[in-house]
Amino acid sequence: MARIYIFTRFERFWHWTQAALIVFMLVTGFEIHGTYTLFGWEKAANLHTTAAWTLIGLWLFAIFWHFTTGEWRQYIPTSKNILGVMNYYSVGIFTGAPHPFRVTKLSKHNPLQRLAYLLIKLFINPLIWLSGLAYLYYNELAASKIAAVAGVNLGTIALVHTAAAFMMLAFLIGHLYLSTTGHTPLAHIKAMITGWEDEESDRSPATVSAPIGH
Amino acid sequence: MAALVASMFLAPAVDAESDSGSAKLLKSTSDHTKFKALQVEFNSGPEVTKACLSCHTEASKQLHKTEHWKWEYRNAQGQLLGKKTLINNFCITPVTNEAACNICHIGYGWKDDSFDFTSEVNVDCLVCHDTTGNYRKPAGLAGNVVTKAMEFPPGSGNIIKPIDLKKIAQAVGKTSRDTCGACHFYGGGGDGVKHGDMDSSLASPDQALDVHMDALGLNFACATCHMTEGHQVPGSRYAPTGRDKDGAHLRGKEDKTNPTTCQACHGQAPHKKIAKLNDHTDKVACQSCHVPKFARGGVATKMSWDWSTAGKMGPDGKPLTIKDAKGHPIYTAAKGDFVLGENVVPDYLWFNGKVTYTLRSDKVEKSSQPVLINHFDGSASDGKSLIWPVKTMHGKQAYDPVNKTLVVPHLAGNDDTAFWTNFNWEKAVATGMASIGAPFSGKVDFVATESTWPITHMVAPAKDALRCHDCHASNGRLEKLTGIYIPGRASDHARWLDNTGWAIAALTLLGVLGHGIGRILVSKRSK
Numbered sequence: 001m002a003r004i005y006i007f008t009r010f011e012r013f014w015h016w017t018q019a020a021l022i023v024f025m026l027v028t029g030f031e032i033h034g035t036y037t038l039f040g041w042e043k044a045a046n047l048h049t050t051a052a053w054t055l056i057g058l059w060l061f062a063i064f065w066h067f068t069t070g071e072w073r074q075y076i077p078t079s080k081n082i083l084g085v086m087n088y089y090s091v092g093i094f095t096g097a098p099h100p101f102r103v104t105k106l107s108k109h110n111p112l113q114r115l116a117y118l119l120i121k122l123f124i125n126p127l128i129w130l131s132g133l134a135y136l137y138y139n140e141l142a143a144s145k146i147a148a149v150a151g152v153n154l155g156t157i158a159l160v161h162t163a164a165a166f167m168m169l170a171f172l173i174g175h176l177y178l179s180t181t182g183h184t185p186l187a188h189i190k191a192m193i194t195g196w197e198d199e200e201s202d203r204s205p206a207t208v209s210a211p212i213g214h
Numbered sequence: 215m216a217a218l219v220a221s222m223f224l225a226p227a228v229d230a231e232s233d234s235g236s237a238k239l240l241k242s243t244s245d246h247t248k249f250k251a252l253q254v255e256f257n258s259g260p261e262v263t264k265a266c267l268s269c270h271t272e273a274s275k276q277l278h279k280t281e282h283w284k285w286e287y288r289n290a291q292g293q294l295l296g297k298k299t300l301i302n303n304f305c306i307t308p309v310t311n312e313a314a315c316n317i318c319h320i321g322y323g324w325k326d327d328s329f330d331f332t333s334e335v336n337v338d339c340l341v342c343h344d345t346t347g348n349y350r351k352p353a354g355l356a357g358n359v360v361t362k363a364m365e366f367p368p369g370s371g372n373i374i375k376p377i378d379l380k381k382i383a384q385a386v387g388k389t390s391r392d393t394c395g396a397c398h399f400y401g402g403g404g405d406g407v408k409h410g411d412m413d414s415s416l417a418s419p420d421q422a423l424d425v426h427m428d429a430l431g432l433n434f435a436c437a438t439c440h441m442t443e444g445h446q447v448p449g450s451r452y453a454p455t456g457r458d459k460d461g462a463h464l465r466g467k468e469d470k471t472n473p474t475t476c477q478a479c480h481g482q483a484p485h486k487k488i489a490k491l492n493d494h495t496d497k498v499a500c501q502s503c504h505v506p507k508f509a510r511g512g513v514a515t516k517m518s519w520d521w522s523t524a525g526k527m528g529p530d531g532k533p534l535t536i537k538d539a540k541g542h543p544i545y546t547a548a549k550g551d552f553v554l555g556e557n558v559v560p561d562y563l564w565f566n567g568k569v570t571y572t573l574r575s576d577k578v579e580k581s582s583q584p585v586l587i588n589h590f591d592g593s594a595s596d597g598k599s600l601i602w603p604v605k606t607m608h609g610k611q612a613y614d615p616v617n618k619t620l621v622v623p624h625l626a627g628n629d630d631t632a633f634w635t636n637f638n639w640e641k642a643v644a645t646g647m648a649s650i651g652a653p654f655s656g657k658v659d660f661v662a663t664e665s666t667w668p669i670t671h672m673v674a675p676a677k678d679a680l681r682c683h684d685c686h687a688s689n690g691r692l693e694k695l696t697g698i699y700i701p702g703r704a705s706d707h708a709r710w711l712d713n714t715g716w717a718i719a720a721l722t723l724l725g726v727l728g729h730g731i732g733r734i735l736v737s738k739r740s741k
Contacts, residue, residue: 034702166716173726
């Protein structure tokens with residue numbers, strides 16, 4: 001079985017640290033929201049804030065990494081093969097059809113992944129961050145000389161932040177499940193841990209590159 | 215060598231001696247025992263005051279301007295307030311009961327309307343400046359003191375011991391928790407009755423009860439915060455500061471704002487260790503977190519007082535008294551039913567410093583009970599309010615159902631109409647209302663009333679202050695407070711968002727589970 005090295009050490013570190021932080025922030029965040037009591041409000045708020053700053057620090061490194069390595073190109077959306085991939089996940093995966101997308105080092109995400117991750121990076125993340133920072137610095141905003149900024153009340157900020165958290169939660173559920181859809185249930189997860197992705201032995205480049213099903 | 219060793223031991227001894235010498239240094243420049251004017255026998259209070267005024271020439275003129283003297287205060291809305299005219303839902307009013315109630319007036323002899331408010335010698339210096347603890351103004355004598363043993367009330371066999379005015383006058387000093395407390399701890403007719411955050415436990419409190427007045431610690435006197443100049447005591451409840459937006463007062467910098475606020479010393483960002491707490495100071499009064507409960511010193515405060523049940527006689531035909539397990543009266547024939555409270559969680563409301571009162575002349579409707587004896591104004595959005603802790607006092611008291619006013623009952627006195635003598639409301643109210651020249655229909659009914667008292671004393675050490683979850687929770691301390699979003703309080707949630715959010719999460723979960731089950735079934739079939 002051929003193996004290719006697609007996730008570098010930093011990328012894996014970034015992914016798993018971010019994953020842990022996001023799960024932790026969902027847990028503490030919904031406690032702050034008032035959904036349940038786990039750590040106690042004070043501790044939850046402190047931990048959530050610390051995790052937020054940690055994630056922001058991590059992201060500064062990640063952004064630097066994206067641009068210095070050119071990896072940001074992995075997230076440029078493409079319509080090429082997108083219907084094929086959609087067809088695979090809705091039909092092909094049940095009929096034993098081969099995956100229409102072949103992972104390479106230069107193109108490690110299928111078109112659906114590209115879209116989903118881009119949505120995370122350009123919409124949900126900024127929404128969480130901006131609303132989160134506004135939440136943290138609400139007093140400074142309220143004291144602002146700019147009327148439009150000063151007029152935003154905490155309820156609105158919390159509303160946006162909570163809405164973004166729900167989006168992240170929905171993404172997380174889908175993402176966790178889709179991580180089991182490799183040629184074995186743990187294949188993708190292994191790749192994310194070791195960096196090495198197995199190439200399916202029964203899949204020839206010819207079938208992979210051709211659009212199928214329509 | 216021996217001399218050297220000796221000198222090593224002797225030297226500190228000499229130092230200690232000079233130390234004890236400097237410890238005798240008086241802070242005052244005057245030793246009142248040396249004043250000729252005070253080395254005489256005094257037969258009355260005014261004689262002492264006359265002696266005081268021989269040096270402190272302006273003192274009475276200053277006091278004549280104070281609420282302590284006038285018992286009158288006109289607020290910003292133009293309402294005439296003060297004990298002289300206000301009605302509350304404790305002992306109602308001192309009017310017609312002056313001989314008993316006015317022992318807490320800083321004067322001598324206010325027994326009725328004929329009292330001379332321009333008299334300088336009628337000002338009582340000693341009640342505030344006594345340091346001996348022996349000064350007494352017995353109830354029933356209109357604030358006068360007893361210098362020769364006397365039987366009071368006459369024929370009762372009760373002998374009032376005289377006090378030594380010379381000794382007391384020679385020992386005068388600054389005001390103290392004891393002198394202020396002699397009246398302010400006992401408002402409403404007994405220890406801790408009225409305020410909830412002021413009672414005799416503050417005479418010598420420990421740190422847990424009051425971090426500033428802690429007798430073995432900072433040992434603040436009342437005047438440490440109520441910084442008084444020219445006898446004008448700042449920090450009156452009639453002129454409260456709802457929100458002090460200024461920083462800490464600085465020596466040399468002219469500052470005319472209220473010096474009694476927390477901010478006047480602590481500024482706007484007092485939390486050094488947990489900076490996030492400073493984000494609260496624009497919305498939450500310091501007291502809301504730092505006075506976690508009131509009546510914390512072991513003295514109960516009255517939370518409710520129902521006058522309508524007063525007048526019951528016991529099986530022995532004598533006025534009935536019922537006591538609780540701790541021996542506190544919860545019913546007396548003279549006053550009716552009480553509910554007492556210790557370690558009480560305050561109510562919280564937006565307060566901007568404006569208080570509106572229901573005056574004697576105001577119309578009262580039984581249909582809009584409870585009648586608000588006073589109303590604390592404020593809102594989340596007026597920019598002047600903070601969230602304040604208050605004691606809410608519930609009352610049920612006499613009113614005139616025809617003229618629709620609260621009434622002045624004549625309670626104390628050895629006469630036929632005093633309620634505490636005859637237990638007859640109609641007679642007592644007729645006398646009371648006649649004394650203020652107000653109309654009375656002859657009918658008495660009872661109406662529920664409510665009064666609000668700011669909670670600001672009994673400041674706990676920081677470790678005992680409220681924690682986040684006391685308010686950042688559902689059904690927390692601020693559950694009923696409106697106009698503000700409190701993270702953690704479910705009633706602030708946008709229900710549509712939470713419902714939609716969880717629905718999407720659940721549908722996503724169901725979707726992927728269905729997809730996964732499908733994959734498992736297919737893979738089993740293909741095997």
